[in-house]
Amino acid sequence: SGVCNALSLEIKASPKVRAFVGEEVLLKCSFRSSSPITESLLVDWTYRPLSGGRMETIFHYQSIPHPTTAGRFKDRISWVGNVANGDASIAIQSPELSDNGTFICSVKNPPDVFHNIPQTVLVVTERGLAFQLTSAALLSILVFLPSVLVVILLLVRMGRKFRVLKEKGKGGYKKSSIEVSDEPEHTDTACCGGKIKEWCLNCVDTDEEDPY
Numbered sequence: 001s002g003v004c005n006a007l008s009l010e011i012k013a014s015p016k017v018r019a020f021v022g023e024e025v026l027l028k029c030s031f032r033s034s035s036p037i038t039e040s041l042l043v044d045w046t047y048r049p050l051s052g053g054r055m056e057t058i059f060h061y062q063s064i065p066h067p068t069t070a071g072r073f074k075d076r077i078s079w080v081g082n083v084a085n086g087d088a089s090i091a092i093q094s095p096e097l098s099d100n101g102t103f104i105c106s107v108k109n110p111p112d113v114f115h116n117i118p119q120t121v122l123v124v125t126e127r128g129l130a131f132q133l134t135s136a137a138l139l140s141i142l143v144f145l146p147s148v149l150v151v152i153l154l155l156v157r158m159g160r161k162f163r164v165l166k167e168k169g170k171g172g173y174k175k176s177s178i179e180v181s182d183e184p185e186h187t188d189t190a191c192c193g194g195k196i197k198e199w200c201l202n203c204v205d206t207d208e209e210d211p212y
Contacts, residue, residue, distance in 0.1 A: 008033070008034040008035075008112050008114075009031060009032070009033045009034070009107060009108070009109060009112035009113070009114065009115040010031065010032045010115065010116065011029065011030070011031045011088075011105060011106075011107055011115050011116055011117075011118055012029070012030045012031070012118060013027075013028060013029045013030075013103075013105050013118040013119070013120045014027075014028055014120050015118070015119070015120065015121065016120070016121045016123065017120055017121070017122050017123070018123050018124075018125070019092075019095045019099075019122060019123070019124045019125075020095070020124070020125060020126070020127040021095060021096060021097060021124060021125070021126050021127065022094050022095070023095070023127070024091055024092065024093050024094070024095075025091065025092050025095050025122070025124075026080065026089060026090075026091050027045070027089060027090050027091070027092065027103055027105070027120055027122070028089045029043075029045075029081070029087070029088040029089050029090075029105035029107075029118075029120075030086050030087055030088070030089075031086050031088055031107040031109075031115075032086055033086075033107075033109040033112045034112060035109055035110070035111055035112045037083055037084060037109060038109070038110075039062075039063050040062075040109070040110045041061075041062070041083055041107070041108070041109045042060075042061065042062050042106075042107070042108040042109075043059075043060070043061035043062075043081070043083070043088045043105070043106070043107050044057055044059070044060055044061075044105075044106040044107075045057070045058050045059035045060075045077075045090055045103060045104070045105055045106075046058065046103070046104045046106070047073070047101055047102070047103050047104075048101050048102045048104075049098075049100075049101045050100040050101045050102075055104070056071060058071065058073045058077055058103075059073075059077050059079070059090050061079065061081070061083070061088070065078075065079035067079070072096075072098065072099065073092065073099075076092055076093045076094060077090055077091070077092060077093075078090065078091045078093065088105055088107055092122075095122070095124045096124060097124050097125075097126075099122060099124050100122055100123060100124050101121075101122060102119050102120070102121055102122075103119070103120045103121075103122060104117060104118070104119055104120070105118065105120070
């Protein structure tokens with residue numbers, strides 16, 4: 001019964017947090033104590049690798065934050081909490097795939113020292129290439145894309161005009177009215193002269209056949 005009455009400090013933490021390699025991740029932890037917050041309040045974050053093994057303390061808080069000075073999280077843990085507001089959250093800079101594991105947030109505020117033990121599983125993954133666009137790259141695309149489209153449209157229009165002119169040039173060739181033709185001209189005079197000549201020859205043949 002005495003132990004149950006002492007369980008007056010409640011801690012809440014996210015059961016699972018997803019993160020991307022190289023992008024800061026926030027591990028949230030909130031608490032509520034029945035006793036006033038004093039300088040005796042303690043916050044401890046511990047970590048166990050996904051592959052298993054012993055727990056290791058990676059962060060300690062008592063009046064001021066004390067990030068770990070050794071191990072895989074050296075110089076990568078920052079305090080983002082506020083104990084006056086019941087916040088004991090931390091942030092991890094440049095998370096790695098090897099950071100995957102279980103994190104436990106422990107808070108003690110004497111005389112409240114007994115509490116539940118929530119666990120947070122961190123899952124770090126590689127961000128897909130499609131999402132690796134920085135704001136600067138996205139802005140550049142938005143600025144230059146309209147210009148590229150305009151240039152493409154102009155090139156398409158120029159190509160169409162060039163094809164039209166080329167087809168006109170290959171079309172049927174029409175002789176100019178002043179061009180000289182190599183074909184012999186057949187005039188009406190020539191036609192009449194030929195008929196007269198043929199009539200005369202016929203007359204001569206007739207006279208020779210009938211002298212009387």
